[in-house]
Amino acid sequence: MSVLSFLDRDHTIAPPGYSRWLVPPAALAVHLCIGQAYSLSVFSLPLSKLIGIKEYVPGQDWDLTTTVWIFNIAFVFLGLSAALFGKWLERVGPRKAMFVSALCFCGGFMISALGVYLHIIWLLYLGSGVLGGIGLGLGYISPVSTLIKWFPDRPGMATGMAIMGFGGGALIGSPLADNLMKFYATPTSVGVLQTFVTMGIIYFILMMFGVFTVRVPAADWKPEGYTPPVKQGNAMITSASVTADEAIKTPQFYLLWLVLFLNVTAGIGILAQASPLIQEMFPGRVTAAAAAGFVGLLSLFNLVGRFFWSSLSDIIGRKYTYMVYLGLGCALYALVPSLGSAGNLVLFVVTFCVILSMYGGGFATIPAYLRDMFGTHQVGAIHGRLLTAWSAAAIAGPSIVTYLRDYQIKSLGVAPKDAYSTAIYIMAGLLVIGFISNLLVRPVDRSHYYKGETAPNVPPEPETARVQQGATV
């Protein structure tokens, strides 16, 4: 028997009496760690002063355009690994996937530390970029289908909690790295190397807590008093299952891909530029420190929105929830330039807080939407493939906002205060397309349903795979 057999799916089946409320902390432990990726920029400046220590030395130190690629590579590999390893995850179970995620993510820190020691940027690209990105992708999708199976009565809330952890990871990663670098800094070192090693160890311990805590439910398990959706009469919640390979042949997959892509593009475009945006739209009124506060506030709403909106989706339904994200989001975006012109800072901030809460909500609600459409059989793998939308949006969103801002200022001579209006109206337009895409989502045609044997640890489906009749949304 292999030493690592404790990682196998068969060894992670929960015994009778195991509380499902242990699974969300296991998922959160992983997401709180990998969410650190959002705060990678905290290392940008210190990495550009590894030789100069006090200041950047041209020709010797890495410049910011060199180090920013670590972030870009990580997010590309996040999407790729989530898409490629989703089916493997469904086969081996969440524990092994979380373990591999921890090895990649934390090993990435160690390789990056070596890269800092040797001052070889490619080792950072490999460590925090490639390996870290694979750890991110695997870790992100690992607990999703498990949570959905443990919480068939509240899938939105369950996955929302985990994905809220990813937002929380960004809040933790930044001050943790900052404090560690201050602690390790000496007159001859900026403390990045030691910080990478320390964070790698801390995150590995926390991720191992998740690895050893997570369990999958037994095949015949269901929550006490739970009535399966077959009796609830909602056409948008299937009782059948669709495999990941089959899901990508359905229009629903591409409509939801578009919905996620457009919602994330709009949100991430603004989030990436939030600090200069508020300073330039309110010149003389918002200082750099206050702008940093604005970014912090948006991060908090991004976090809270993940839990709030995904929990609400369990009550009002996934389609209605996305109608709110995209419809209300569009209206609020359209309002922003007017609020800027009117100088109404308070309403401006409130508007963006709501927008960013829905941006986070979009991430957190999509696994439950996929479960409603494609069933639980391979929802983790389908979610992984859908996350390529995130990678694409991470490039598209900030590019649209920065390109249009620069073009308006440099080519059209528009004042910086008004240079964001076009980009913001375009974001509102993208949300309209997203709204229409969401409206077009209908139940999956039964010709796509999985007709093979029931997957391990998945409760048996009703004899005739079918969607329920009744409500259309």
Place this chain on the structure above:
Amino acid sequence: MENTNIKKTSAATIAIAWLVVTIPLLYGIYYTALKALALFQ
């Protein structure tokens, strides 16, 4: 017949598990909230 030998997860175990993840999360929220306060000063 219900199996009376089932060992249920204790409330303390669940509370500890949640503490393990809540403490770091609160650490992050605290620092972010401190930063966000600058917007209102």
